[in-house]
Amino acid sequence: MFTKELLPELRLRWKKIQALMKAEKTDVCIFCDSVNLYYTAGRVFSGYVYLPVEGEPLFFVKRPSVFSEGNIIYIRKPEDIPAKIAELGMTAPTVIGLESDTLSYNEYVRMAALFPEAKQINSNLLIRRARAVKTHYEIEKMKESGRKHAAVYAHVESVFKEGMTDDELSIELEYISRRLGNLGLYRIFGTSMEIFMGSVLAGPNADNPSPYDFSMGGEGMDASLPVGANGTLLRPGMSLMIDMGGNFNGYQTDMTRVFSIRQLTNQLALDAHQLSIDIQEEVKRMARPGVAVKDLYEMAMEKVKEHNMEHYFMGHRQKAGFIGHGVGIEINELPVISARSKDVLEEGMTFALEPKFVIPGVGAVGIENTFLVTADGLEALTVFDEEIKELI
C-alpha cells in the first residue's frame, strides 16, 4: 500500500467494486486511468491496479520509483504483468475488466493482449457505478470542498468593479479560489468537454452555444477553448452566472450562483430564477433512496411547461439534455439526471442539480448546488444565498 492509513477506506471501495464484478462474472479488473487509480489506490501513480474479484489488489508501478511495501510490484511495461501473476501462483483471468471508455484504442489493444484468452468487459461502467455511491470519508472530503467553494462565492461582491469584463472577474475568483486551496485541475470524464477553472457568463454571451456538453455555453476567449467568458463588459441589467469549479482535495463540488449588474428588472429573468429555486425545492421534497432520477427530470420539465418556460430552459439557442449529474473525483459522474436515465438514487450518492435558463438579451439565471443523498432526503454541500445578488 502507498498509504497505510487509507487501508480501511480503500477496502470499502474495493469491496464495492468486487460486488459489481461478481454480478458481472468478472475475475479481474485492471485500472490505469488517473481517476480510477486515485480511487482504488488513494493516489495517482504511473501503473496499474490489478483487482481480483476476491482478496486485495496488486499495485503494478512504473513510476514514481520510491515505494517498497509488499503488494507494490515494480514493472517496466504492462507486458511484465502476466509473468508476475503466474509467479505469485495466481490464475489468469477468464473475464477481465478494462477501461474501454478511457484507454486509448492503442493502449486498450496492448492491455487486452496481456490475457488474450480472456473475455473483456467495460470496467469504466462498473467502477463509475461504484464511485457514484460515496463512502463516509469521501463525503467528508466533498463537504470540505463545498465549504471552501461557498467561501469563494462570498468574494464576488468585493472583487466586482465598475467597468470590469467577465474574464477579469473570473480571474479574480480563480485567484481567490487557488488561495483557498483549490488544486485547479477540473477532472472530466470522456472527451466531449474541456474547460479551465470554471465559467463566468455575462449577459448575451450566455446564449452563445459551445461545442461542449456542459449545461451552459459561452463563446470563450479563444477559438481553441470556445466556452465561458468572452470579454463581455459587465453592464447594468445583465445577469452574471458564476459556475466555478471546486476541487479543494481531489473531490469536487459544483455550484452556480447568479449576480446582477445593478438591478435586474427583466421580469422573465426574475421569474425564471424563482422557478429554478422552486424546482430545486421540489427535488428536495421528492429525492430519497429508491427514487428514479428520471422522475426528478420529468417533474422539472412539467413545472417548466406549466410556466411556459421551455423555450429558455437548459439553454435557448442550444439546449442541454440533463438538469443534473453526479459529482466526485470527476465533475460528471453518475447518476445523470435526464429523461432517459435508468439510475435510481442511493444513500451516499452526491449530485449537482442545475435547473438553468437563458433569457435572450439578459443572460443566464438559475442555481446549482451539490447534494448528498441521505436516508432522509437531500443534504446540501454548497450552502450560500440563492437569490440574485446585485453588484453595485
Added chain:
Amino acid sequence: MFTKELLPELRLRWKKIQALMKAEKTDVCIFCDSVNLYYTAGRVFSGYVYLPVEGEPLFFVKRPSVFSEGNIIYIRKPEDIPAKIAELGMTAPTVIGLESDTLSYNEYVRMAALFPEAKQINSNLLIRRARAVKTHYEIEKMKESGRKHAAVYAHVESVFKEGMTDDELSIELEYISRRLGNLGLYRIFGTSMEIFMGSVLAGPNADNPSPYDFSMGGEGMDASLPVGANGTLLRPGMSLMIDMGGNFNGYQTDMTRVFSIRQLTNQLALDAHQLSIDIQEEVKRMARPGVAVKDLYEMAMEKVKEHNMEHYFMGHRQKAGFIGHGVGIEINELPVISARSKDVLEEGMTFALEPKFVIPGVGAVGIENTFLVTADGLEALTVFDEEIKELI
C-alpha cells in the same frame, strides 16, 4: 468553413497532411480530437473533420448549432457520415486514418465500423508529423505566446515575499499570467501527464519523483495531483525552478528559469546551471535543418559526463529520458530530443530544450527555452535573462 479569413492558412495545413497521407496510401483521415480539430478547422467544435487525400475537407458538426457555410454538414451521430458521403457522390475510403492514440477504445471501434471494409492506419502519428513543422501564422502565434510568457517571469522578483511557500508564489504567477491573457489550459498529448498551470519547484522538493513523464517531478499539494509545488517554505540557499505554462492564444511556449532565495552558494548547483547554459549554446551552434535530434542529445550527455554530472542530470532519484520536445498546440509535440529519436530538424519546427539538474538538498537548476528552427539555425522565442536571479 468556420472562419473564411483562415482559409489560406488551413489550406497549407491540409496540404501538409495530405502529402503524408499520399506517402502512407491513405484515402481519408477523420479527425475528432480537440487539438486536431483546432489544427485542421481553426476552432474546436464537436464533430469530425473528414479530410480526403485530394481536395478540401468536409466538416461534420454535432455542436455548436450555429454555422451555415457550404462544407459544414450537420449530423446527429458519426453513423450519419457514410450516407452523407454517398449522397455527395464520394467513394468510401479503402485506407482510413483514425486517431488510435487519442480516441478511446469504444470511440475507435465505433468510428472504424463506419467504413468496415477500410484498412485503418494511425492518423495521430501522421498529423503529429504535419503539426511539428509550423506555418508562418503558427510561428507568429508562438512568438506572441513567448513574449507574454517572458513578461510573466519578469514579475517573479516583485511577487516574492519573505516567508512565502512555493505554492503561494505559483498562485501569484498564475494570476499575473492569466491577466496577461493566458488561457490557462495546458494541452498535453497522451494520458501519462496531468498538471495545472505549471510547476514551481523549491529546494529538496525537486528531488521528489512524480508519476508523470515531465522532465522534473515534485510532490505536489495533494495525492490526486502529485506533481510540482508541495508547500515548501522558501528558505535562503534554496534554488527555485519556475516552469509555468505559456498558452496565450492556443499555441504554447515552454520556458524555465531558476531563482535563488538570497544567495545560492552551492558550487555544484552553480556549475550545473552553467553547464545547462553551455549545453544550450552548443545546441544553438549545432542545430539547423537536417541535423538529427539524437545528435543533440548525445552531445549533451557527453558534456554532462565530461563534467561528472550524470548523477544529477535530468533528475536525481528519478530521471527523464529526454532533454527537449516539440511544442505547439500541445506541450509535447514532435520532435522528442532523446537517444532513440529518429527525428531530424526541419525549418519551421519549434522545440523546447531543457537540460536540467537536480542537486540534492539545494533543488533544481538549469534553463529551458522554446526555439524555432530557421534555415540559419535556432531563434529563441522565450527571451529572458538566463542567470540564476537572487530573490531578496
